[in-house]
Amino acid sequence: MSTATAPASAPAARKPATMAQALRQALHDALADDASVHVLGEDVGTLGGVFRITDGLTKEFGPDRVTDTPLAEAGILGTAVGMAMYGLRPVVEMQFDAFAYPAIEQLISHVARMRNRTRGAMPLPITIRIPYGGGIGGVEHHSDSSEAYYLHTPGLHVVTPATVADAYGLLRASIASDDPVVFLEPKRLYWSKADWSADAPQGVPPLGRAVVRRAGRSATLITYGPSLPVCLEAAEAGRQEGWDLEVVDLRSLVPFDDETVCDSVRRTGRAVVVHESSGFGGAGAEIAARITERCFHHLAAPVLRVAGFDIPYPPPMLERYHLPGVDRVLDAVARLQWEAN
């Protein structure tokens, strides 16, 4: 099995890379390190995937390792289950968030439960990569944020990177995990850039650890994936209002890092959770509940949420109203009962 540790050779110089390139590198290195890793999905072969995350991999590793599948998501994930039972380590690509739904039955009823049903005899080390979220002007069904469906399913890990380095590290860790991982890729950050190299020390973070992206004292913005840049921008803009905002990037919704979140909220006393997906029954509801349960006496105001509205994803020309933006985040911060102090 893959150990997913960085190679021992001298670290390469950091170069500008996109999140897409880091993801591709992670798949590449996983395929190179572990012969049981098998990439499958629609258009992942010759085309290299519609987002080019698998670009050139079928050429390098052959169509038996990086495989174009028939157009059937239940088929893709269902056969990945069988492949995993046989001893392979499938990495499945779903083309877009909403196109993963045909595979939901396989995911909920089989992928998530197999370890439990077989009393540990048959773990399923499957990684399901799903580009998710909006902000790309996509036509209908190309902008969903589906994390709440997955995090409500016991047995699954739900991971989502927000930086180039994490894209590499978290994907390596997900593939190495012996549990199934739903790996949500914020598609509007695919072309975001950072100086990065695959063998930098932060290469492979453990799953389930959040990280403080910006330290602050006034309030904590808790977020993940595509909303991280929004929160960082809001934190910068908030300085003008006299707020010193801390930003926590969850990186992994399941397992959830209560420690990092609560540590931050206990220090700041105020929290806003920010995500794109609809608010009702969303990740923010769970996060707010956990904070309230654990940090109630440290809170100076109720935990607020800035989320997508509870509506079907609107057409591209209206999506900016739906998506949490800097102003909506700051508007929520302004409502954190400052006058009470």
Added chain:
Amino acid sequence: MSVKSTAARSSRGGAKRRGGAGRKPELVQLLTPEGERVEHSEYSIDLTPEELRGLYRDMVFTRRFDGEAVTLQRQGELGLWASLLGQEAAQIGSGRATRPDDYVFPTYREHGVAWTRGVDPLNLLGMFRGVNNGGWDPNLNNFHLYTIVIGSQALHATGYAMGVAKDGADSAVIAYFGDGASSQGDVAEAFTFAAVYNAPVVFFCQNNQWAISEPTERQTRVPIYQRAAGFGFPGVRVDGNDVLAVLAVTRAALEHARSGEGPMLVEAFTYRMGAHTTSDDATRYRLDEETEEWAAKDPIARLKAYLANEGLADETFFAEVEAESDALAKRVREGVRAMPNPEPMAIFDNIYADGHALVDEERAQFAAYQASFEGSEEGAAR
């Protein structure tokens, strides 16, 4: 361990089995690529010169509109476009076979079918411009909204047809889908339901040889039309670039459905001449030779040759159609630029039948929030 043996196994099988048990699949054709009329033992057609010219006009208009949409996308007026270039005969022939009281379930590429149903081409552009999720009322023309999720509408069509059958109406339903879609469980389930309930539905598969970058061999080892046999209803493959054959076969299939004989599968053998969508780069996965080979089977050129050779249309007619299609393109071009931007508040409409506390609360909050920007430069959120 397992890995090696898997690799060895998966390379077995191979091209030999393609096309079924060695038989060359039968292809219904009434007009050859050279524009010669030929007869078929089971399917025939007898059209007036007027009707033939009408089909030509439909195809030229459709192609012109489609080309205009591609241009509009390049100019930034549309976010995306899925071109039907090369599939005009499959769409016009099948669409013209439907009656107004039939019901049509399209995919995102059925601009030609939409034309035959009387949907204003301008309305097709709204979702590709990003102003709506489907810019027409499906009830007006019995033409459902474009379904983007692959295969789902095959089940919707089947259920609709079950409703028609319950009512004893003599209309039929037609479901469009692609070669790629034929792999979806939904499509197989639609076949099962339609067969079991003897539903008056025609499954119209445009096999345009590609599902984004994957050739049809990635989806099936037998010709798609032969699948129908396993479900217990007839399937037929028609030359999808021959508008006469498509019209004849689809008419027969709809008649079959209407007369209570149940579903039928029509596989229109055609070709996607353009990229999958304007976001796609087809040079990454297919060869020019293949596209050129299919260009020689062009649906419009062959009908034009037939009309000209038989003296059924003259230069004046062709020039007229050209001029009319220019006018259509101009109207579409101007229309799309004049399309009003949607109202932000509209995102809260039509989510539930009646007032809904959660949505109403969010609508009110959003209205107040928007109002707080009044007078500011942007007037809207960052």
